[in-house]
Amino acid sequence: MTRRERTVDVLVVGAGPAGLGAAAELAASGVRRVEVLEREQSAGGIPRHCHHAGFGSSRPNGGTSGPEYARRSTAAAARAGATLRTGITVTGWAGPRTLDATGPGGLERITAHAVVLATGARERPRSARLVPGTRPAGVYTTGELQQAVHIHHQHIGTRAVIVGDEPVGIAAADTLRAAGVEVVARVTDRPAALPAALGRHHGAPLLTRTTVTALAGSPRLTGVAVRHGDGRTTTLPCDTVVFTGDWIPDHELARRGDVPLDPGTRGPAHDAAYRTHAPGVFAAGNLLHAVERAGTAAAEGRALAAPVRRHLATGAWPAGRAALTVAAPLEWIAPNLTGPDGDRPTGNRFILRTGRPLTAPLLVVRQDGLELYRRRLLRPARPGRPLHLPADWLDRADPHGGTVRVSVG
Numbered sequence: 248m249t250r251r252e253r254t255v256d257v258l259v260v261g262a263g264p265a266g267l268g269a270a271a272e273l274a275a276s277g278v279r280r281v282e283v284l285e286r287e288q289s290a291g292g293i294p295r296h297c298h299h300a301g302f303g304s305s306r307p308n309g310g311t312s313g314p315e316y317a318r319r320s321t322a323a324a325a326r327a328g329a330t331l332r333t334g335i336t337v338t339g340w341a342g343p344r345t346l347d348a349t350g351p352g353g354l355e356r357i358t359a360h361a362v363v364l365a366t367g368a369r370e371r372p373r374s375a376r377l378v379p380g381t382r383p384a385g386v387y388t389t390g391e392l393q394q395a396v397h398i399h400h401q402h403i404g405t406r407a408v409i410v411g412d413e414p415v416g417i418a419a420a421d422t423l424r425a426a427g428v429e430v431v432a433r434v435t436d437r438p439a440a441l442p443a444a445l446g447r448h449h450g451a452p453l454l455t456r457t458t459v460t461a462l463a464g465s466p467r468l469t470g471v472a473v474r475h476g477d478g479r480t481t482t483l484p485c486d487t488v489v490f491t492g493d494w495i496p497d498h499e500l501a502r503r504g505d506v507p508l509d510p511g512t513r514g515p516a517h518d519a520a521y522r523t524h525a526p527g528v529f530a531a532g533n534l535l536h537a538v539e540r541a542g543t544a545a546a547e548g549r550a551l552a553a554p555v556r557r558h559l560a561t562g563a564w565p566a567g568r569a570a571l572t573v574a575a576p577l578e579w580i581a582p583n584l585t586g587p588d589g590d591r592p593t594g595n596r597f598i599l600r601t602g603r604p605l606t607a608p609l610l611v612v613r614q615d616g617l618e619l620y621r622r623r624l625l626r627p628a629r630p631g632r633p634l635h636l637p638a639d640w641l642d643r644a645d646p647h648g649g650t651v652r653v654s655v656g
């Protein structure tokens with residue numbers, strides 16, 4: 248089969264909020280050939296199938312619906328002059344900035360002066376959570392459930408168990424209710440993570456410190472076996488189970504390109520200019536931190552336009568940047584490399600996650616024995632929720648020094 252070969256200025260992989268934000272800003276700022284490749288049939292990313300409000304606003308039910316947000320982001324990128332191509336999957340790398348793609352028109356090989364990876368994140372499915380038992384129908388992640396209900400208009404079931412206590416579980420509960428399914432229980436192996444007021448929105452009991460031990464039923468799910476914190480076991484009768492949260496960056500393409508990953512986030516290691524370790528390869532959105540709101544992903548996409556333009560003009564790429572790491576109970580930090588150019592992360596703050604609830608945590612940043620920052624946060628921190636560290640200390644870090652360590656004092 249013949250393969251078409253072309254060159255563009257910037258190739259963006261993924262037309263979600265991050266990729267579209269990057270494409271819109273790059274094209275609007277005068278970069279000529281900005282091309283976005285999206286494997287789905289339409290652009291917009293995850294918001295396309297999130298029919299609730301809450302997009303483009305920090306308030307839980309403010310802003311627009313997901314599909315409307317997706318339409319606006321897509322239109323903005325196209326209006327700015329970016330080329331959006333859907334139904335095309337980027338499958339691998341033929342060189343440091345040369346990507347192979349497959350679509351209805353056949354195989355393509357596209358070389359870019361800069362590549363932006365914006366492939367997002369996904370919820371870990373049942374198979375990856377290693378849940379034993381039968382392989383019945385009626386098992387979803389939130390994303391699969393939303394696509395089944397809102398895009399394919401499929402019949403779901405009658406009684407559901409939701410696994411996980413992250414905010415995305417609220418979207419799962421809403422989608423189930425919209426599909427006429429009763430939520431009979433929510434299960435988490437952790438202590439409660441959501442504030443009680445938000446959790447009540449689910450309208451179903453939350454079983455904390457409870458582990459899913461098996462799925463039962465064939466060909467259809469008949470129950471979810473669980474083990475409670477005190478060792479008791481029981482089976483929750485249901486015909487539907489939704490595995491929510493437990494996000495993993497969609498990092499396969501980055502890995503195939505040998506773009507080094509951060510051990511905490513498992514997305515590409517990157518600095519405040521969204522530069523990875525691979526020269527000319529930038530990254531943005533939930534690929535870097537699974538997961539944040541759509542507005543954060545879009546803002547990162549827009550923010551990388553200036554560093555991309557700088558790279559297009561000079562070809563420069565920093566070498567040997569100091570890494571940022573966290574100590575338990577913190578799980579990860581993004582960005583996770585220092586940079587030599589004085590760039591600041593979006594919103595002038597780092598995003599972190601904690602593995603357990605913290606009341607007014609004291610955050611301490613050290614490098615080579617020197618304390619760069621120490622401040623107590625006024626808000627509590629919860630697992631699965633963003634925790635922010637101001638970036639004011641970044642200018643005092645030595646990009647060529649030792650690892651910068653963030654801990655809870």
Ligand SMILES: Cc1cc2nc3c(=O)[nH]c(=O)nc-3n(C[C@H](O)[C@H](O)[C@H](O)COP(=O)(O)OP(=O)(O)OC[C@H]3O[C@@H](n4cnc5c(N)ncnc54)[C@H](O)[C@@H]3O)c2cc1C
Pocket residue numbers: 260261262263264265266284285286287291292293294297299300301302303304335336337338365366367368389390393415418419497500531532533534538539540541542544545
């Ligand atoms: C159920 C649910 C509810 C949510 N509710 C809200 C909310 O109320 N408010 C809010 O602000 N945020 C919400 N979010 C979060 C929001 O959707 C994400 O923050 C946002 O979509 C992240 O954008 P992104 O561009 O990083 O990734 P994505 O939106 O995941 O986009 C990545 C895109 O890359 C494409 N892609 C991946 N690999 C390839 C490849 N190899 N080739 C071509 N294309 C590829 C994918 O198909 C996808 O379209 C919700 C998320 C979920 C799952």
